[in-house]
Amino acid sequence: MNHSSKLAPCDVQALKSRHAEVFAPSWANRAATFGIVAFLAGLFVFGFWRLEFSFTKVLSGIGQLGVLVWMMLPPDPGSWARFLIFLNALAETVAIAFLGTLLAALIAFPIGFVAARNTTVNRLVRFASRRLLDGIRGVDTLIWALLWINVVGLGPFAGVLAIMTGDIGTLGKLFSEAIEAADRKPVEAIVSTGGTRLQQIRFGVLPQVLPVIAGQVLYFFESNTRSSTIIGIVGAGGIGLHLAEQIRTLEWQAVSVLVIMILIMVAVIDAVSIRLRTAFIGHSQRPAK
Missing domain, CATH: 1.10.3720.10 (MetI-like)
Incomplete structure (x- = not known):
């Protein structure tokens, strides 16, 4: 017997009525989620700035790392x-x-x-x-x-x-x-x-x-x-x-x-x-x- 994977319209409506916050989240929940994401993103950027993170230093350091690895060869x-x-x-x-x-x-x-x-x-x-x-x-x-x-x-x-x-x-x-x-x-x-x-x-x-x-x-x-x-x-x-x-x-x-x-x-x-x-x-x- 084949069973359809789709729910009947009445079942969908019943689910929506029981879990309205999932199907139609309130603006307050959306704003709270957006605020948390924005805060974490701001904290991430602030941490990079406060700790003086520099992609230039990273790229130049990779070259220096290659020189260091070359000096380590061959192991002796x-x-x-x-x-x-x-x-x-x-x-x-x-x-x-x-x-x-x-x-x-x-x-x-x-x-x-x-x-x-x-x-x-x-x-x-x-x-x-x-x-x-x-x-x-x-x-x-x-x-x-x-x-x-x-x-x-x-x-x-x-x-x-x-x-x-x-x-x-x-x-x-x-x-x-x-x-x-x-x-x-x-x-x-x-x-x-x-x-x-x-x-x-x-x-x-x-x-x-x-x-x-x-x-x-x-x-x-x-x-x-x-x-x-x-x-x-x-x-x-x-x-x-x-x-x-x-x-x-x-x-x-x-x-x-x-x-x-x-x-x-x-x-x-x-x-x-x-x-x-x-x-x-x-x-x-x-x-x-």
Whole structure:
């Protein structure tokens, strides 16, 4: 049987009467939409003017960028001994990202349960934990690196602490949101059998959120491999320290080697992270026997 895709005239009239604001929007709504668009456009133009944006500078800078790229070719670390030093710094960068992310996840995990609405102790504790996470998250990782360098000195230990501190706030927030989004039915089933509060969290909430939390931690590890490069530039160890040094001494061929090493490192970690996240998600969706 063929069905016509067109509505009958009576149905169209009924839709128009029920949703008149969609078919015939008022002038007030149109004016408000136009005003918002005009305000955003004006803000965009003002930002370009206030920040002294210049297309001339961009075009001339592209030419200078081409000269810089030409100076970076061919990639050359200078010596085999220096290349080994770069490899050691690259491994140090990965270690900073791994340890910082792992420590942040271990600390943020219990805070996430305290900050979640369905697993917290009371409203006051939830409010305090939320504000604590907001305060930590409001400070960038680079600033934490500068603070920790002044506390523990230069080196990878400061980098680990910076990554850890910066991620506690964000991971804690993400963990709490994942816990709040957990299905209530398993918890209600445990409550109906007389389960304790701890058993509700252990058997009703935890199995649901663990794959989500594992995926988030893996993503942050992947992201922190780039962040640990940046904080290394300010003295927190890793390959970023060597990158800043080579740029400062205008060793552009060595800079290109470091950039290529960083790109390969990020690509490998990204590929491994995607496979692990897929494995976690597939395992969590596998029906229980």
